[in-house]
Every structure is written in structure tokens, then in C-alpha cells.
Amino acid sequence: MTTGTKDSPEKSLNFLEEIIEADLRSGKYHSILTRFPPEPNGYLHIGHSKSICLNFGLAIKYGGKTNLRFDDTNPVTEETEYVESIKEDIRWLGFEWANELYASDYFDILFDYAVDLIRRGLAYVDDSSSDEIAELKGTPTTPGSRSQYASRSIEENLHLFIAMRDGKFGDGQKVLRAKIDMTSSNMHLRDPIMYRIKHAEHHRTGKKWCIYPLYDFAHGQSDSIEKVTHSICTLEFVTHRPLYDWFIEKLEIFASRQFEFARLNLSFTVMSKRKLLQLVQEKYVGGWDDPRMPTISGYRRRGYTPESIRTFAEKVGVQKRDNLIDVSLLEFCIREHLNKIALRKMVIFDPLKIVITNFSDDVEFLSSEDNPEDPGTGRREIPFSRELFIEREDFSENPPKKFFRLSLGQKVRLKSAYIIQCDKVIKDENGKIVELLCSYLAESKSGSDISGLKVQGTLHWVSVKHAITAEVFLYDRLFRVEDPSNEEGDFKDYINPVSLHVVKAAYCEPSLRNARFGERYQFIRKGYFCLDRTSSEEKLIFNRTVTLKDTWAKEAKKQ
RNA sequence: UGCCCGAUAGUAUAAAGGUAGUACGACAGAUUUUGGUUCUGUUUGUCGAGGUUCGAAUCCUCGUCGGGCAACCA
Numbered sequence: 033m034t035t036g037t038k039d040s041p042e043k044s045l046n047f048l049e050e051i052i053e054a055d056l057r058s059g060k061y062h063s064i065l066t067r068f069p070p071e072p073n074g075y076l077h078i079g080h081s082k083s084i085c086l087n088f089g090l091a092i093k094y095g096g097k098t099n100l101r102f103d104d105t106n107p108v109t110e111e112t113e114y115v116e117s118i119k120e121d122i123r124w125l126g127f128e129w130a131n132e133l134y135a136s137d138y139f140d141i142l143f144d145y146a147v148d149l150i151r152r153g154l155a156y157v158d159d160s161s162s163d164e165i166a167e168l169k170g171t172p173t174t175p176g177s178r179s180q181y182a183s184r185s186i187e188e189n190l191h192l193f194i195a196m197r198d199g200k201f202g203d204g205q206k207v208l209r210a211k212i213d214m215t216s217s218n219m220h221l222r223d224p225i226m227y228r229i230k231h232a233e234h235h236r237t238g239k240k241w242c243i244y245p246l247y248d249f250a251h252g253q254s255d256s257i258e259k260v261t262h263s264i265c266t267l268e269f270v271t272h273r274p275l276y277d278w279f280i281e282k283l284e285i286f287a288s289r290q291f292e293f294a295r296l297n298l299s300f301t302v303m304s305k306r307k308l309l310q311l312v313q314e315k316y317v318g319g320w321d322d323p324r325m326p327t328i329s330g331y332r333r334r335g336y337t338p339e340s341i342r343t344f345a346e347k348v349g350v351q352k353r354d355n356l357i358d359v360s361l362l363e364f365c366i367r368e369h370l371n372k373i374a375l376r377k378m379v380i381f382d383p384l385k386i387v388i389t390n391f392s393d394d395v396e397f398l399s400s401e402d403n404p405e406d407p408g409t410g411r412r413e414i415p416f417s418r419e420l421f422i423e424r425e426d427f428s429e430n431p432p433k434k435f436f437r438l439s440l441g442q443k444v445r446l447k448s449a450y451i452i453q454c455d456k457v458i459k460d461e462n463g464k465i466v467e468l469l470c471s472y473l474a475e476s477k478s479g480s481d482i483s484g485l486k487v488q489g490t491l492h493w494v495s496v497k498h499a500i501t502a503e504v505f506l507y508d509r510l511f512r513v514e515d516p517s518n519e520e521g522d523f524k525d526y527i528n529p530v531s532l533h534v535v536k537a538a539y540c541e542p543s544l545r546n547a548r549f550g551e552r553y554q555f556i557r558k559g560y561f562c563l564d565r566t567s568s569e570e571k572l573i574f575n576r577t578v579t580l581k582d583t584w585a586k587e588a589k590k591q
Numbered sequence: 592u593g594c595c596c597g598a599u600a601g602u603a604u605a606a607a608g609g610u611a612g613u614a615c616g617a618c619a620g621a622u623u624u625u626g627g628u629u630c631u632g633u634u635u636g637u638c639g640a641g642g643u644u645c646g647a648a649u650c651c652u653c654g655u656c657g658g659g660c661a662a663c664c665a
Contacts, residue, residue, distance in 0.1 A: 069665090109665090162662085172592090172661055174592090217593060247665050268660085271660050292596085352597065354597075358616070367627090557625050582626075
């Protein structure tokens with residue numbers, strides 16, 4: 033099944049699009065409603081963005097709507113802080129929900145549904161302890177058997193369930209179970225628990241309830257109440273689907289349907305909320321929005337754009353097979369976008385002073401394009417003077433093969449300025465290079481070069497006198513191995529010990545004094561950067577979003 | 592040992608019985624005042640064995656491998 037015209041290349045439909053188009057074509061639905069159902073017990077990560085782009089994207093594509101529904105049935109792990117962060121992240125990604133809803137909005141209806149099931153002999157109150165329940169449940173290969181309490185009368189069950197609601201029992205003393213089949217090969221059908229007692233305060237309903245429904249008794253019915261047409265979730269819920277359908281069928285309510293896709297995994301990181309929470313709590317990172325975290329807030333702070341993440345979600349596709357996406361695809365997406373929009377700047381991380389011996393003591397302002405990829409952007413004036421900083425690694429006394437940078441007696445171009453030549457190397461008593469004496473070719477000025485010379489390398493530079501300083505955070509991948517969750521032992525043993533490198537004082541061209549939050553920069557030959565949220569006028573702080581592709585690093589490694 | 596999913600280049604993802612294609616990566620070259628960008632080219636794949644068919648990645652059978660399922664989590 034494909035769409036597209038001669039003008040646009042044919043794009044095949046993913047399996048969800050095929051299902052939706054079939055449902056629309058057959059007249060089963062006239063419009064679709066999806067939902068994004070996060071549990072407010074942690075921050076959203078890049079894996080969620082796949083689900084968000086899917087649920088919202090499908091609705092947009094087919095003219096439907098998407099609800100944001102917080103799956104808040106477990107009061108002890110859920111907090112308002114997470115609700116707020118989740119909303120912010122979804123909006124930042126560029127999506128707007130039709131309704132902001134909560135599973136807890138339905139606690140009254142759900143209670144009535146449970147009573148209905150009891151009345152029809154399809155649910156019972158069980159006094160067994162959690163150990164006893166587990167014991168009688170059997171195992172995937174051996175059938176379970178029913179609890180002695182399963183034979184209570186409807187009246188007794190009703191009475192007991194209401195007493196549960198009214199707080200007559202302590203936590204764990206009783207549960208309400210669906211009466212299905214203790215011998216089912218599907219463990220979820222072995223009389224699943226519908227309600228448990230938790231004398232806990234809920235972030236929305238406060239102290240109103242002391243019994244709370246479990247996921248299986250809340251999710252499908254919530255979908256049904258909202259008339260969600262396509263309830264899209266991840267693969268681990270496949271085995272829950274018969275139960276999802278069972279409740280809907282027995283309750284005789286709107287038949288939402290569940291479809292499952294494979295969750296996103298990214299190389300060199302972890303994607304489980306539990307593990308991410310551990311990284312935060314045990315201070316391996318600075319917080320949920322640490323730029324090394326695979327959270328949406330982490331990527332945002334690091335300088336990723338919503339566009340790039342949406343493109344990424346589009347490119348990884350949707351399927352039902354397990355996957356481990358190469359992080360280089362994400363990096364490709366952000367580089368592709370930033371290359372188009374980032375303002376070019378020159379910044380020196382590890383300065384080496386050079387003196388242009390034949391240049392006057394004056395300042396000359398040189399013009400440079402803000403973004404060669406976008407003719408719509410302007411140019412800026414950069415001060416050039418007798419004393420400059422270049423990157424220390426851009427000079428070599430014993431240049432390796434194919435070294436196109438500066439060395440004694442060799443010429444290079446200074447970006448948007450002149451061709452220079454290194455005449456003399458000055459060292460201190462320890463032999464460390466402290467300064468280079470160079471000369472420039474006045475007739476080689478950028479834009480009006482009449483020198484006729486061709487040089488192989490172009491370096492970035494800043495004027496010593498005019499440079500401003502900034503702190504720069506350079507990030508590397510958080511883990512040393514591709515799939516930390518799949519390694520022997522604790523995933524934390526595979527954390528990259530040098531995932532953060534801080535440049536205390538980087539020397540920036542003066543125009544960066546006006547750096548703005550949210551604006552993206554390319555530090556020429558270094559990478560893409562943005563202001564960190566902790567940056568201030570007194571102290572500029574930049575985060576490196578991603579490096580530029582560096583083919584020289586590869587070449588140098590080979591040598 | 593039971594049930595349910597799944598298996599196409601290194602990683603993802605198309606091909607709905609009819610030429611195995613695309614992206615990322617890797618490699619090579621061209622262009623380049625960013626060793627960036629852009630452009631060109633190359634490389635590598637249908638898990639295995641049978642069967643149906645003129646023809647199978649696709650349908651059937653049996654294997655193999657990977658994942659999920661035994662929370663009062665979602």
C-alpha cells in the first residue's frame with residue numbers, strides 16, 4: 033500500500049496507517065481519536081517522543097484528535113511535578129492535545145463498572161495475601177487454581193467491595209479480582225486484580241479514595257469512555273490485549289481497540305524510567321534535564337530542536353520488531369537542521385597566541401557571513417588585530433601526513449581574513465610553545481584576494497584584545513557500550529567516566545556578547561552550541577549540542 | 592517445559608506472489624575560505640530446511656534464534 037504522486041516519491045504506509053485507512057474506508061469510523069497516556073512518575077524521554085509523534089502525528093494526518101491522558105492510578109509514585117514537565121515537553125515538541133484528561137477523572141465510573149461486574153458474578157473480593165495470590169496463580173507453564181474466596185456470594189462481594197472503598201480495611205487486606213480463568217495460558221487472564229487498597233493521598237483526588245484501580249482495569253475503560261478509536265501502545269502490552277477486550281466486552285461499552293508497536297531503543301544510552309531515575313537520584317547526572325540524559329528536557333537543554341526530533345521519529349519508522357537505533361541517526365537529524373539555522377561564530381577552546389609581526393597596532397574589521405547555508409542571514413564585522421588566538425591543536429611542529437593546518441614555514445588561511453605564514457616558534461623554559469610569530473599577506477584579504485595563492489587549510493581565530501570568555505560544556509555519550517541494559521551486571525558499571533568536559537575559559541568573538549537563549553550557533557570547525565539555561569550576562573555558558581562531523585579525527589586516528 | 596510477538600546489509604526501514612530498494616553508517620573521489628555543507632560512486636542483506644507455484648522476502652510445514660508474559664507497577 034503506497035501513497036504519493038509523480039511529484040513526491042512514493043511513501044509506503046506503516047502498519048498503523050494501513051489499519052486506520054482501512055477503518056476509515058470501511059466506514060467503521062468517520063474520524064479517529066488517539067491518546068498519549070503517560071504515567072506522571074518521571075520525565076519523558078526520546079522513546080516517548082516516538083509515541084507522541086505517532087499518536088499526534090496519526091491524528092493530524094487523518095484529521096482526527098489526540099487526548100493527553102495521565103495514567104494516574106498509582107498515587108504513591110505519581111506527582112504533579114511530572115505532570116507539568118510532561119505537558120511542557122509535549123508542547124515543546126510541537127503538539128497540542130484536544131483534552132487534558134486523567135484516569136483519575138474516571139474513578140467514580142470505574143467504581144460503578146466494578147460494581148456492575150460484581151453484580152454479574154464476574155468479580156469477587158479476595159482476602160488472600162499477595163504471596164498467596166502469587167502462589168495460586170501458577171506459572172506460565174503450570175495452571176493456577178482459584179482462591180477459596182472466589183465462591184462468595186454476589187451480595188457478600190458487593191458488601192465487601194463497598195467496605196473496601198469506605199476504608200474498613202488496611203492496605204493489602206483485600207483486593208477485587210475479575211473472575212476469568214485460572215488455567216489460562218495467558219497469565220493476565222488468571223483472575224487479574226482490578227482494585228487494591230492504598231491509603232494514600234492522590235495528586236488529584238486527594239483523600240477521596242483508598243482503593244485504586246490497576247492499569248488493566250483503568251486503561252481500556254478510559255479509552256472507551258473517551259471513545260478513543262485507536263489505542264496505540266508498546267509491545268509489552270500485547271498479552272494484556274485479551275484482558276483489555278474482555279473488560280470492554282463484559283461491560284458492553286464502546287469498543288476501543290489496542291494496537292502495539294515496538295518501543296524505541298537508542299544506542300549508548302538507557303531508556304527505562306527506573307534506570308533514568310537512578311541516574312538522577314544517585315547523582316550520576318545533574319538532573320532530569322542534564323544534557324547527557326536521553327530525556328526530552330535533556331535534549332532541549334542540550335540544544336536539540338523539536339524539528340530534529342520529529343524528523344528522527346519519522347525516520348525510525350514503526351514496526352513490531354525489537355530495535356536498537358544507532359545514535360548516529362539522531363545526530364544526523366540534528367546536524368542537518370542546525371546546519372541550516374545556526375549562526376556561525378568563531379571560538380577558541382585551547383588558545384595559542386600568534387603575533388602577526390607585519391600587522392599594525394590598529395584594528396581592522398573583517399566581514400564574515402552569519403550562515404553560508406542561508407543567504408537570508410546577514411554578515412557581521414569581526415575585529416582582526418596584531419595578536420590573535422588560534423586553536424593549539426591547529427599548529428604542529430612535526431606535522432603528520434595530510435596535516436592541512438599551520439606549521440613552521442607553512443601557510444594557512446585565517447577564516448574571513450588573511451593568509452598567514454608561521455615564521456618562528458617561541459617556547460618557554462620547559463619547551464612548551466607559548467607563541468607563534470607569523471606574517472600575513474596583505475593582498476590575500478578575504479573577498480579581495482589577489483595573491484593567487486592556494487592554501488589547504490582554513491583556521492578559525494579570535495583577536496586577543498577583543499575576545500570575550502565563556503564557559504563551554506562538551507558532552508560525550510553517557511555510556512561506553514552500545515546497549516548498557518544488555519551487558520552483564522549493573523548498567524551503571526558501563527557509564528562513560530568522561531561524558532562531560534568543561535572548558536573553563538573559551539575565547540569567543542565579541543558578537544557572542546549578544547548571544548540569546550534559544551538561538552543556535554555553529555562554532556566554526558567545532559560543533560553546534562547554544563546558551564545553557566544557567567548562562568547569564570556576567571558569565572556566558574554554552575552547551576555543545578553535537579560536534580561537526582570530523583573526518584580529520586578519523587584520518588589522524590589511522591596514522 | 593506453556594502461551595504470545597518477531598526475524599530483510601553494520602543499524603533501521605520498504606517491496607501486499609513478478610527487477611530486493613531507501614536512509615543512517617562505513618569506504619573512495621569531486622567541490623569547498625569550516626577536514627563542515629553539497630555532489631558522485633562503492634561495499635554489504637531476505638535466519639535454516641523442506642513444500643506450493645511458471646515464479647517466494649512474501650503462502651504452508653518443521654526447525655533455529657531474539658523478545659515478552661508468573662508486580663496489590665504502568
